Amino acid sequence: MKNKxxxxxxxxxxxxCASPRYLPSSEHIDINQYGSNIKIRMxxxxxxxGELIAIDSNKITVLxxxxxxCKVVSTKEMRNYNLRFASPKNYFWSIPASAAITISHGFWLxxxxxxxxxxxxxxxxSSEDAFEYSSKEIKLEDLSMFARFPQGVPANLSLDDLxxxxxxxxxxxxxxxxxxxx
Amino acid sequence: MINNKGLIYLISFLAMGxxxxxxxxxxxxxxxxxxxxxxxxxxSMKIKPFLKAHMKNGDICILNGAWLIDTVTNMVSxxxxxxxxxxxxxxxxxxxxxxxxxxxxxxxxKLINPESGRIRALSILAGVDVAIGILCITNPKACFGSCPTxxxxxxxxxxxxxxxGFSNAILPSMEYFDVDALNNTPLKDHHFSIAMKNEALETHxxxxxxxxxxxxxxxxxxxQSSTNQFYVCKNNYAISKAKAEEGDITHLLDKxxxxxxxxxxxxxxxxxxxxxxxxxxxINDSKDVGLVVNFRQTMMTTYLFYSAMGFMGxxxxxxxxxxxxxxxxxxxxxxxxxxxxxxxxxxxxQQKGKWVFQNEFSETGPIAINRQILPLSTQSSGTKVKLKIxxxxxxxxxxxxxxxxxxxxVTPLEITATSxxxxxxxxxxxxxxxxxxxxHLISMPGDEFKFNFELPTTSNDYELFLYSKGYYLEWxxxxxxxxxxxxxxxxxxISPKTFxxxxxxxxxxxxxxxxxxxWGSKIDTKTFSYYEK
Numbered sequence: 001m002k003n004k005x006x007x008x009x010x011x012x013x014x015x016x017c018a019s020p021r022y023l024p025s026s027e028h029i030d031i032n033q034y035g036s037n038i039k040i041r042m043x044x045x046x047x048x049x050g051e052l053i054a055i056d057s058n059k060i061t062v063l064x065x066x067x068x069x070c071k072v073v074s075t076k077e078m079r080n081y082n083l084r085f086a087s088p089k090n091y092f093w094s095i096p097a098s099a100a101i102t103i104s105h106g107f108w109l110x111x112x113x114x115x116x117x118x119x120x121x122x123x124x125x126s127s128e129d130a131f132e133y134s135s136k137e138i139k140l141e142d143l144s145m146f147a148r149f150p151q152g153v154p155a156n157l158s159l160d161d162l163x164x165x166x167x168x169x170x171x172x173x174x175x176x177x178x179x180x181x182x
Numbered sequence: 183m184i185n186n187k188g189l190i191y192l193i194s195f196l197a198m199g200x201x202x203x204x205x206x207x208x209x210x211x212x213x214x215x216x217x218x219x220x221x222x223x224x225x226s227m228k229i230k231p232f233l234k235a236h237m238k239n240g241d242i243c244i245l246n247g248a249w250l251i252d253t254v255t256n257m258v259s260x261x262x263x264x265x266x267x268x269x270x271x272x273x274x275x276x277x278x279x280x281x282x283x284x285x286x287x288x289x290x291x292k293l294i295n296p297e298s299g300r301i302r303a304l305s306i307l308a309g310v311d312v313a314i315g316i317l318c319i320t321n322p323k324a325c326f327g328s329c330p331t332x333x334x335x336x337x338x339x340x341x342x343x344x345x346x347g348f349s350n351a352i353l354p355s356m357e358y359f360d361v362d363a364l365n366n367t368p369l370k371d372h373h374f375s376i377a378m379k380n381e382a383l384e385t386h387x388x389x390x391x392x393x394x395x396x397x398x399x400x401x402x403x404x405x406q407s408s409t410n411q412f413y414v415c416k417n418n419y420a421i422s423k424a425k426a427e428e429g430d431i432t433h434l435l436d437k438x439x440x441x442x443x444x445x446x447x448x449x450x451x452x453x454x455x456x457x458x459x460x461x462x463x464x465i466n467d468s469k470d471v472g473l474v475v476n477f478r479q480t481m482m483t484t485y486l487f488y489s490a491m492g493f494m495g496x497x498x499x500x501x502x503x504x505x506x507x508x509x510x511x512x513x514x515x516x517x518x519x520x521x522x523x524x525x526x527x528x529x530x531x532q533q534k535g536k537w538v539f540q541n542e543f544s545e546t547g548p549i550a551i552n553r554q555i556l557p558l559s560t561q562s563s564g565t566k567v568k569l570k571i572x573x574x575x576x577x578x579x580x581x582x583x584x585x586x587x588x589x590x591x592v593t594p595l596e597i598t599a600t601s602x603x604x605x606x607x608x609x610x611x612x613x614x615x616x617x618x619x620x621x622h623l624i625s626m627p628g629d630e631f632k633f634n635f636e637l638p639t640t641s642n643d644y645e646l647f648l649y650s651k652g653y654y655l656e657w658x659x660x661x662x663x664x665x666x667x668x669x670x671x672x673x674x675x676i677s678p679k680t681f682x683x684x685x686x687x688x689x690x691x692x693x694x695x696x697x698x699x700x701w702g703s704k705i706d707t708k709t710f711s712y713y714e715k
Binding site: 026027029030031033034085086089091094098101102104105108110111112116119120123126127130131144145146148149150151153154156157161162163164165 | 210211212213231232234236238239240242244263265267268269270285286288289290292293296297300303304307308311312314315318339381
């Protein structure tokens with residue numbers, strides 16, 4: 001039973017670590033056209049996650065992934081944030097693989113399996129935030145460098161027009177908007 | 183030296199260190215609001231970075247490294263891609279962009295091998311795993327344990343097993359009982375538990391597990407002989423000097439600290455013998471002296487047993503069936519063990535001027551340390567005792583040797599289990615099987631049973647011994663079948679001495695590394711609670 005819950009927790013953790021498709025791999029950060037992914041935890045209310053569109057001294061604009069619409073958040077209402085600028089490599093496969101290989105170790109397994117599990121878990125978890133800054137690591141004023149519009153939202157644009165076709169749940173809404181334009 | 187937990191931490195910290203070694207590249211990205219700063223910053227670069235021009239209308243132009251800035255026409259030109267405000271591609275190819283239409287320029291430094299630390303850590307881990315795997319596949323005898331292991335502290339691993347039961351009982355007909363000293367600390371109450379684990383690829387058929395208890399007073403210890411006689415003893419006389427082929431080994435034998443003395447086997451003959459001379463110079467009471475030795479075997483007997491299994495190949499079933507029915511053959515099958523022998527003890531008789539054989543210690547198994555006593559028949563009249571122990575090279579690991587005074591021979595109380603827990607849950611079927619002499623408790627790999635005992639309240643403290651009876655069936659591994667060699671098996675059974683000579687080189691191939699690596703990673707940080715008076 002304990003193992004079952006551990007397995008479920010591990011699966012949930014792996015799923016929660018999935019990166020949005022618009023984030024580039026670490027090799028392609030210089031040619032990516034989108035803003036970075038930001039997760040903002042609010043003083044009150046649920047966290048907001050999405051593409052960082054723009055930032056100025058008192059507000060942040062985020063294209064929220066779930067609804068594929070922009071949301072403007074006052075910086076005063078924010079508790080903290082995490083910014084991810086590239087997709088991490090997934091090393092979680094190494095946890096079961098390294099545990100499985102120790103079967104061939106005989107009774108050394110009692111030593112090598114926990115060592116392997118600890119080592120691969122550390123490697124996997126460390127890879128998850130390798131391309132991520134926390135609010136302690138990057139100042140609010142430097143966040144603009146990672147926005148889709150580092151210059152701020154252009155005056156000619158309406159936030160309602162902004163979309164991201166690589167958002168996980170964006171496909172359906174994008175088509176709706178295109179139909180409306182026609 | 184490092185212990186097991188130390189090794190786990192070492193590997194983990196290595197992984198952590200390598201994982202974080204490359205980690206986060208801070209501020210690889212730069213924004214420029216004016217073109218002059220951009221030009222100055224990128225001029226000195228041998229390879230120009232990709233340039234992102236964030237346009238005032240929300241578009242973005244991403245130019246590859248061949249971009250140019252023309253300050254006369256005030257244009258930036260190059261090859262690249264233009265995306266609209268929603269980042270849909272608008273154009274790809276050569277382009278020229280008026281600088282006036284650009285809000286911000288952006289450049290990015292390439293992240294150099296951001297995954298190298300993690301890949302290096304995984305590679306090292308995989309390398310170590312594969313090496314151990316190859317070692318175990320080529321020398322399976324060294325990696326797979328045998329017989330049930332018992333633990334007073336169920337959280338301990340096999341390095342700290344308190345007992346291992348019936349190591350030689352590889353067939354139902356070879357079932358026997360085994361008694362092991364638990365070397366327990368003074369008891370706090372009258373409840374006592376011991377965990378039995380199956381940590382090998384074997385089926386354990388356990389007929390009986392019970393405690394043998396002898397009441398003890400403060401300052402007394404009870405020791406068991408190799409023939410299962412029990413002696414209440416007092417006083418410990420530490421060794422004054424111990425000498426072996428390699429020189430002075432006193433520091434290895436004078437304390438019960440798991441720093442063991444062992445030698446490597448002979449290159450040419452696995453049954454070569456060696457001697458250790460022991461001097462005790464401070465015997466206050468020379469009457470009824472017994473020699474107590476803490477010892478266990480190296481991996482040699484395990485290796486030989488698995489060799490025999492391998493030599494049987496796909497005939498293993500037939501041969502074991504034959505072995506089960508033929509008592510004479512059983513005796514011969516054990517020929518190599520007999521040839522290797524036990525730890526023989528001789529005492530120096532000053533009057534006769536010669537060594538006099540006393541008896542021998544013997545117990546199969548490389549995991550749990552045995553503690554046994556051997557009453558000396560040659561009594562010394564003075565304060566000095568000189569002993570010689572003769573043992574097979576590379577077969578025995580000796581932790582501690584001391585003399586003690588035997589007060590009396592006793593018969594221990596037999597205590598049966600009151601309950602058995604199977605992975606934490608009460609298992610009445612297991613209890614019935616253990617309490618019924620016709621039944622066996624079956625324990626499969628990974629199984630763990632906890633036996634609970636209630637000790638009589640007539641004494642506050644007892645010296646405890648574990649009685650275990652049963653047999654086990656070794657699981658044949660598929661890769662062993664390739665080792666089939668019936669001629670070798672025949673040699674092993676009919677002429678064990680010749681076999682031990684011919685197998686010496688093969689055993690030598692892995693002995694030193696395997697023994698040192700496997701056992702060298704223990705002790706030191708473990709706090710022993712065993713007490714000595």
